[in-house]
Amino acid sequence: MEFLTVHSPALVVAVPLLAAFITPLISRIGNKFRDTVNVTFLSFAAFLMAVLAVDIYTSGTRIYTFGATVPELAIPEHYMVPVRIIFQVDGISIFMGLTTTVVALAALVYSLQFVKDETGQDRFYSLFMILYVGMVGLEFTGDMFNMFVFLEILSIAGAGLASYRVNLADAVEGGFKYIVISAISALLVLFAIGILYGEYNLLSIAALAHNMQFTTLDMIALALLGIAFVMKLAGVPLHMWAPDTYAVAPAGITPMIYTSSAASMYALYRITFTLYGGHFDTTAIGWIVIILGVLSMFIGVMMAIHQTDIKRLMAYHAISQSGYMLLGVGVGLAVLTDPVALAAYGRDAMNGGIFHIINNALYKGMLFLTAEAIFFRIGTRDLNRMGGLGHNMKWTTIFFIIGALAISGIPPFNGFASKLLIYESVFRFNPLLSVIAMFVSLVTLASFTKVFYSAFTGPEMSAYKEVREVPKSMLIGMGVMAAAIIFFSIFPGLVVNTIVAPATNALIDQASYINGVMGAVP
C-alpha cells in the first residue's frame, strides 16, 4: 500500500498505457478476454487515482520526479533548476483527474456493448486508453514541454476515435476537423513554449513562474497559449469544430473528447493562474475570460435551440456550459489581486466554475450517452423522426430526464448547486452577467424540453414498435454517471468542501506550487 501511494502519480498514467500496448497482443486470445483486461486495468487506475486523492487531501501537493532516486528530488544535486520530467499533483490536478476517471470508466463500460459488432475493436480500445493517458498526463504534468506532448497524445487519439465509424459519411469530416484544430493549437503551444524556453532556459512550470519577468515576449507567449487552449476547449469564437466532432464520435468517445476539452480548460487556468499569476493586469485578463465565457454561453445556447440533430444540439449546449466555467473562474481571476473582493465573492465564483466542470462532465456525458443509445436502437439522430421512445426505452428515458434537469439547473440537481454558486457570486461582481447566465439556463431548459417531447413522449410509433431497451453494459455506463449525479445532488456542500475548495486554493495559491519544486532555491 505504501508502495502504491508513493508511485501512484506515475502508475495512474503507466497502467492504462500498458493496457493500450498489450491490447493488440491479447486480443488474439479472444475479445471477451481483452475487454475484461481493459476494464480491470482502468479500474485499477481508478483505484490508484482514489489512493492518490486521499493522500493529496490529507498531506498536500505531491511531486513525482521520473528517473530520480527519490520522488521529491525535483532539482538534482549540483543543479540550480529542475531538469527532469516532473508530475506535480495538487488540488486542481487531482480534481481534474477524478473527473476524467469517472467519465472514462463509465464510457468504457458503455462502449463494451456499443462497439461489439464493429471492426477494428483492438484499435478502439488501444486509442481509448491512450486518450485517457493523454488527459491525465496533461492534468498532472509540471512541465511545459510535457504539457505539449500530452496535448498531442490526446488530440491524435481523440481524432482517431472521432472518425472511428467511417461507415457514417460525416465521421471522417468530424475527425479531420478535430485533428486540424488540434494541430494548429498544438503548434501555437509549441511556439509559445519555444519563446519561454529561449528566454529562461527552463521548461518546468514552477521554475518558469518563479523567474517570470512578464516581458513583451511573455505577453506574446501568453496570447498564443490562450488562443490555443480556447480553441481546444471550444470557446465561442473558436468553437466551429465542436458540433461536427461531438456529433459523429462514437458514444463512449463523445464524453471523453468533451472531458479532454475540460482538460484543456484546466491547462488554460494553470497557465493564467500559476505560470503568469499576479504578473499581468488580472482585471483585464479576467474580463477577457469573462467575455469569452458570456459569448460561449449565449451563442452556444442560441445555436443549440434550432438544431434538429440530437447530438449537434447537445454539442452546442456543451459549448454553452463551458461558458459558465469560464465565467466563474474569470470572475475569480479579475479580483485575484483584491483580497477583500476575493474573500467576499471571488473564491465562491471560482468554486462554482470549478464545481461546474465535474458536474457538467457527468450530466453532459450522460446526455451524450443517452442520445447515442437512441441512435444505437433506431439508427437516426434526427429529432423529427423520433417519437414515443419512452414506451420501450424506460431506463434511457429516466437517465435523460435526470441529465436534462441537471443541465438546466433545476433544484435539487447538481447543476443547480454549481450554477447557484456562480449566480450569487457573479451578481456581486456585476449583476448583468448573472442575469445573462440565468437567461441562458432558462433557454437550456426550453431546448431540452423540446428534445424530451419529440424523442420520448407521444404515442408509440409503428416504426419503433420493435425497439428494445439498450444492452446491459450501456445501461451500467449511464447508471454510473447517474449515480454520481445523484450523489452530487444530495451532498453538494460535502463535495464543494472536500474536492472543489482545495482545487480553488491550489489555483489561487501560486507560491505553494512554486515552492513545491523550487523550495530549496532562495
Next chain:
Amino acid sequence: MLSKIVRTISDQLILFILIYGLYIIIHGHVTPGGGFQGGAVIASGVVMMIVAFGSGEIKKSLRERHLSVVESSGALIFIGMAFAGMGTLFFYNFLVGTPVFGGIPPTGPNPGDVWTGGVIPLMNFGVGLKVSAGLSAVILAMALFSRGEETEE
C-alpha cells in the same frame, strides 16, 4: 513491379539500408539519431521494396498481423524498461553500473562508447521496433488501399 534492373539493385540495397537503420538505432544514445530515426530508415527500405516489387508481392512476406505484433512488442519493451526501474522510481535507470550497457562515459569530448547509457539503448531499440513496424504497416496499408484491396483485419 518495375524493371529487372531496379529489382536487382533494390534486392542488394535493402541489406545496406537495414544495417544503416540498425546502426542509427544502436548508436542512438551517443550520436545524433535514435529509435525513431533508425526505424524510419528501415521503413524507407520497405518503401523501396514496395515500389520495386509492388505491394501485392510484398504483402505475401510482410503480413500486417505480424507487423502489429512487432509494433506492440516494441512498445512493451519501452514501458517494460520503465516499469523495471520501479524498485527505485518509474523510469529509473537501473542498468547504470551493471555489466549490461553500464559504462559511464568520461565528461567532455570522448570517442563515443556504445556500452553506456543503461536502459536508454534498450528503450531506443524498443522505439526502433515500434516505428519500423508501425510505419511499414501504414505504408503497406496505403499502398494496398490505393490498389483497391482491403487489408486483413
